[in-house]
Amino acid sequence: MQQKYRKLAFLSLTACLSVAALAACGNNAGTGGDTDSKAPAAPAATAGPKPELKALQIWQKDDYNTYPVAKFLEQATGYKVQYDMLPQDKPQDKLNILIASGEPYDVVTTAGTTDFKALYSDYAKKGALVDLGPLLDKYGPNIKAAVDPEALEAAKVDGKLYAIPTKSLFTVNTSLFIRQDWLDKVGMKAPTTLDELTAVLKAFKEKDPGGNGDKNIPLTVSGEAPFIANIVGAFGMPNFWNDVNGKLTPRVMDPAYKDYVAFVTDLFKQGLLDKEYAANKDATAKEKFTSGRAGMIMMNWSDVPAIMDALTKNVPAATGGFIPALTGKNGQVGLSATKGFDRITFIPKASKHPEDTVKWLNAKLEKDTFKTMAIGEENKHYTLKDGNYTPINPIFTDERNQANNFLTGTDDKNYPIYWQARVRKDMRLFDAWNFMNRVQPETTKVADLLGYAPYMPEFSKTFQSLNTMAGDYTTKLIFGAEQIGNLDAFLTKYKAAGGDASYKEVNDWYAKAKK
Numbered sequence: 139m140q141q142k143y144r145k146l147a148f149l150s151l152t153a154c155l156s157v158a159a160l161a162a163c164g165n166n167a168g169t170g171g172d173t174d175s176k177a178p179a180a181p182a183a184t185a186g187p188k189p190e191l192k193a194l195q196i197w198q199k200d201d202y203n204t205y206p207v208a209k210f211l212e213q214a215t216g217y218k219v220q221y222d223m224l225p226q227d228k229p230q231d232k233l234n235i236l237i238a239s240g241e242p243y244d245v246v247t248t249a250g251t252t253d254f255k256a257l258y259s260d261y262a263k264k265g266a267l268v269d270l271g272p273l274l275d276k277y278g279p280n281i282k283a284a285v286d287p288e289a290l291e292a293a294k295v296d297g298k299l300y301a302i303p304t305k306s307l308f309t310v311n312t313s314l315f316i317r318q319d320w321l322d323k324v325g326m327k328a329p330t331t332l333d334e335l336t337a338v339l340k341a342f343k344e345k346d347p348g349g350n351g352d353k354n355i356p357l358t359v360s361g362e363a364p365f366i367a368n369i370v371g372a373f374g375m376p377n378f379w380n381d382v383n384g385k386l387t388p389r390v391m392d393p394a395y396k397d398y399v400a401f402v403t404d405l406f407k408q409g410l411l412d413k414e415y416a417a418n419k420d421a422t423a424k425e426k427f428t429s430g431r432a433g434m435i436m437m438n439w440s441d442v443p444a445i446m447d448a449l450t451k452n453v454p455a456a457t458g459g460f461i462p463a464l465t466g467k468n469g470q471v472g473l474s475a476t477k478g479f480d481r482i483t484f485i486p487k488a489s490k491h492p493e494d495t496v497k498w499l500n501a502k503l504e505k506d507t508f509k510t511m512a513i514g515e516e517n518k519h520y521t522l523k524d525g526n527y528t529p530i531n532p533i534f535t536d537e538r539n540q541a542n543n544f545l546t547g548t549d550d551k552n553y554p555i556y557w558q559a560r561v562r563k564d565m566r567l568f569d570a571w572n573f574m575n576r577v578q579p580e581t582t583k584v585a586d587l588l589g590y591a592p593y594m595p596e597f598s599k600t601f602q603s604l605n606t607m608a609g610d611y612t613t614k615l616i617f618g619a620e621q622i623g624n625l626d627a628f629l630t631k632y633k634a635a636g637g638d639a640s641y642k643e644v645n646d647w648y649a650k651a652k653k
Contacts, residue, residue: 189491191219191244191498194236196481197226198543206537207511207544214510215501217494224248230257237266237486244489245499247546250303250479252598258482259593262295268485270299273496280503281496286550292590293482301484302499302547307554310473310574310583312367314357315427315437315445318457323347328461332372332401335464339410342433355432357405358412360420364612365389366402367436371472372464373398376584378605379644386587386648388641390608390632396622403616416617428452434461439570446566460573463582473574473582477589483546499546508549513559514538520559527559535563588644591651596643600636607632 195202202208202221212218222243225232230253236243248254261267274281282290286305293303316328316338324341339356341347348354359366370376373394379386382393389395405411412418412426427435428448437445439460449456465471483499485492502508513520513527519534520527529535542560549556561568575583591597611628614620620628629637 188217189494191217191491191495192242193219193221194233194243194246195221195223196247196249196543197223197229198540200540202543205540205544207541211502211507211511211544214504214507215498217498217501219498230254233257237261237488240488241486242488242490243486244491244495245483245485245546247481247483250306250481252601254482255479255593256595256598258301258484259295261484261486262298262300266487267300268487268489268492270302270485270496273493274299277493277496278500280500280505281547284503284505284508284549284551285547288590289479289550292592293479295592301482303479304481304483304545304547305550306476306478306480306589307557308475308477308583308585309571310475310578311440312436312438313460313463313473313574314366314368314434315442315458316434316461317347317432318459319455320347320433328459329464330462331465332369332467335369335461336405336410339405339434340408343409348430348433350431353431355412355426356410357434358418358423358426358432359415359436360423361416361418361613362420362609363436364609364616365398368461368464368473369402370398371474371582371584372466372470373401374466374468374470374472376472376474377586377588379586379588380584381587384652386641386644388604388608388637390611391629391637391641396625399612399615399622403618406616411616416613424448430456439574440567442570443564443566460570463578471582472584473578475583475585477585477587480542481545502544503547503549505549505552509552509556511544512538512541512548512553513556514541525555526562527556528562529559531563534559587648591644591647594640594643594647596636596639600640604632604635604637604640607635 193202202223208219208221229248233246233248234257237246248258258267270278281302285302289303289305290299293299293301318328320342321328321338324338324345324347326338326341329335329338342354342356346354365375367376370389374380375389375392375394375398379388380392381387389398402411406413406415412423412432415423418426423432423435424437424441424445426432428445428451430449430453435445446456446458449458463471463473485495489495502511513529514534514537516522518530519538520529522528529538539560558568561571611620615622633641
């Protein structure tokens with residue numbers, strides 16, 4: 139319901155955007171478009187005091203204005219900034235109202251998710267944003283040097299750049315986490331193939347390593363995740379959409395879909411997959427694992443400390459870790475790796491200070507300024523040894539834990555290294571991330587091929603509803619409420635609900651992107 143509400147709000151508010159926002163911004167015409175793109179890269183600073191800027195940010199739990207990073211940035215850049223936040227609930231609706239009314243924010247940072255990308259694209263097309271290209275040529279040498287050119291290109295709308303993207307880190311986040319002590323008790327090693335996985339789960343069921351008798355649950359997952367990470371990668375479908383013979387194809391239309399369903403259905407029939415999985419919420423699956431009843435769970439590496447603390451409280455001798463990327467019968471292997479925008483930053487036409495805003499954004503990406511903003515000062519917030527950044531707590535957590543919310547573009551060559559200080563706050567966290575992202579072969583990481591896709595109306599309109607439709611159907615197949623023989627009938631409904639239009643739009647873009 140919330141998604142439907144947001145879509146309705148988006149449609150009604152954007153209808154007035156072209157009139158209200160542009161009328162409110164009329165006095166700012168030409169603030170970006172008439173700038174001489176051949177001007178020197180670093181012009182002399184103009185005389186006089188710098189204006190106070192007004193920024194609208196994504197929600198965070200602490201006040202931006204009193205958070206230590208804000209004070210540091212004011213000292214480092216010379217710009218005082220008044221930070222406001224979008225609400226945690228329905229931020230898209232609030233942003234629509236602010237843009238449509240011409241509220242004079244100098245800079246806006248939003249999440250980089252599909253819904254916000256849709257808003258950004260619509261604002262740009264309706265002329266409500268400043269064209270940043272000429273301003274970056276004149277005032278943005280650090281931005282152009284630091285931000286990945288591919289990301290900048292992907293952020294363009296109709297060939298023009300209206301936003302500075304903050305890239306998502308290229309990381310694997312979710313896989314299968316196993317009770318190592320259960321493995322030791324049954325005398326087996328972590329599985330590396332689908333056959334080995336089945337054998338391990340059978341041993342968990344039959345040999346009672348948890349001491350729970352027939353109440354042992356070999357594998358538990360949330361019913362909201364019918365496509366089980368790592369297992370689905372062994373069928374060549376690690377992402378929502380995957381390349382099949384040169385065409386991006388959603389999982390439910392992938393030829394491998396039937397084989398995946400058959401495999402997981404067999405696990406369910408043998409009692410190796412939680413018999414209650416369809417009803418499981420995420421918290422339910424975690425409770426089953428942390429209570430000591432389950433031997434394996436699908437999990438994000440960021441959950442490891444909390445899960446292990448809860449587990450060892452109940453089972454003090456318990457140990458655990460992520461299993462390797464599983465290889466399928468055809469040699470396929472894959473763990474989904476994020477690619478795309480973590481957030482996007484744009485300047486509304488209502489901004490009173492577009493040039494100074496770009497200067498501020500540029501100053502934040504001066505190399506030392508960016509590093510100090512992101513992870514603090516050496517030997518105060520972190521230590522550096524052998525190229526590894528390790529946080530000093532509690533000051534790192536107190537003063538830099540939410541520094542990521544101040545990012546407006548990153549030093550894309552160095553930030554993935556600086557960022558590792560954040561996962562070294564707890565070595566269990568680091569070990570989990572490190573195993574999936576550095577110990578595992580790089581070839582097991584499969585990027586989301588739609589990560590840098592532009593806003594596509596048909597795809598965006600039906601993305602969530604089609605995923606829900608496919609997920610519900612897959613769950614029903616696994617526990618027997620639907621039969622795979624009816625797949626063609628389901629696909630007819632799926633395509634009519636937007637699947638065909640989405641497929642065409644995605645592949646029209648993909649054909650051009652591959653050239």
